[in-house]
Amino acid sequence: MSSATLTPEQRERILRAATSAPSKHNTQPWWFRWSGDDLEVHIDPRRTLRLGDPTGREAHIACGAAAFAARLGYASLGLGTETVLLPGGGPLSVALVRVTGSAPDPRFDTLYWSLPSRRTHRAPFRETPIPSLVLENLRDAARDEGAWLRGVEQEPAYERLLTLIREATGLEDDRLREERARWVDAPDAVHRLDGVPAGSLGPRPLDPTGAVRDLAVGRDVPGRGTIAFESRPAVAVLETRGDTPLAWLTAGQALMRVLVTGTRYGVAASFANQPLENAELRAEVGSEARHYGTAQMVLRLGMGVEVPPTPRRPLSEVLGPEELA
Numbered sequence: 001m002s003s004a005t006l007t008p009e010q011r012e013r014i015l016r017a018a019t020s021a022p023s024k025h026n027t028q029p030w031w032f033r034w035s036g037d038d039l040e041v042h043i044d045p046r047r048t049l050r051l052g053d054p055t056g057r058e059a060h061i062a063c064g065a066a067a068f069a070a071r072l073g074y075a076s077l078g079l080g081t082e083t084v085l086l087p088g089g090g091p092l093s094v095a096l097v098r099v100t101g102s103a104p105d106p107r108f109d110t111l112y113w114s115l116p117s118r119r120t121h122r123a124p125f126r127e128t129p130i131p132s133l134v135l136e137n138l139r140d141a142a143r144d145e146g147a148w149l150r151g152v153e154q155e156p157a158y159e160r161l162l163t164l165i166r167e168a169t170g171l172e173d174d175r176l177r178e179e180r181a182r183w184v185d186a187p188d189a190v191h192r193l194d195g196v197p198a199g200s201l202g203p204r205p206l207d208p209t210g211a212v213r214d215l216a217v218g219r220d221v222p223g224r225g226t227i228a229f230e231s232r233p234a235v236a237v238l239e240t241r242g243d244t245p246l247a248w249l250t251a252g253q254a255l256m257r258v259l260v261t262g263t264r265y266g267v268a269a270s271f272a273n274q275p276l277e278n279a280e281l282r283a284e285v286g287s288e289a290r291h292y293g294t295a296q297m298v299l300r301l302g303m304g305v306e307v308p309p310t311p312r313r314p315l316s317e318v319l320g321p322e323e324l325a
């Protein structure tokens, strides 16, 4: 533990960065505790999805993303950090972001400033392709965090992945959709600072066979238009070695680094994770790569337009009870 030297404003900056991370249905399944100047990241079991995420895999990904985003917050204050994954102290204590005393990665400060404009992008992308140099940067971002971003570009792999996405959408049962409806365009959404509000669903795709996940599938959302999406979005799979909590957290850190690197260059992402919610289909999404091969996220990538932000809970709600005493 380092002794506490951060000012309240500096702590706030780091926590704001951490809580800007994405999470499935914006459940924000985390809470944080200060340990001197280091930050502990914990899973909040009350905010995990019993049906949509029974093993907690995606909650771990969200917490890994929050840990990486916290590192950017530290870097913006000139502080170098390292992340200790699964540091002990209980099964739900998943990461410790530790101040190292060395200078931060010089790329992190720039990435920090992209955090507020990163959003899950459920609107059509511009037809302009992602420059190949930027795609290279996204792959490097995943690799730097120990994961692999595998572009799925060639046929028949591309069409095969889209088929798996469609197949998985057809397999969703009513109970899963009921659970999702408590978070996505929920009846009490105006009073809440979590979940996905109607305004972030994006328009309904004219051709619903593509890589855009319609989170409101099966329900009518008043005022939601239907429009054509980009003809052939770039699709990529984020893969890890193995499928343990450690791998999920690694995927989360890599995801955040990929997303925020993309934001910097105007590249946005949405996710089509339906096939990963079914064990058999998930095995088919993963590649046969020797070192990686376990699919953790399916990304639809493209040059973004402006889309609205989702809410976040106030920082007072994401701290452990003793911090508030």
Ligand SMILES: Cc1cc2nc3c(=O)[nH]c(=O)nc-3n(C[C@H](O)[C@H](O)[C@H](O)COP(=O)(O)O)c2cc1C
Residues within 6 Å of the ligand: 020, 021, 022, 023, 024, 025, 026, 058, 059, 061, 062, 065, 118, 119, 120, 121, 122, 195, 196, 213, 215, 270, 271, 272, 273, 274, 309, 310
């Ligand atoms: C592990 C994980 C899984 C997700 N799965 C999906 C998905 O399948 N479809 C989708 O549209 N968004 C998905 N999302 C995006 C979340 O809905 C989004 O992060 C959340 O609503 C917060 O919004 P923001 O990303 O714009 O901050 C996922 C995010 C995470 C971290």
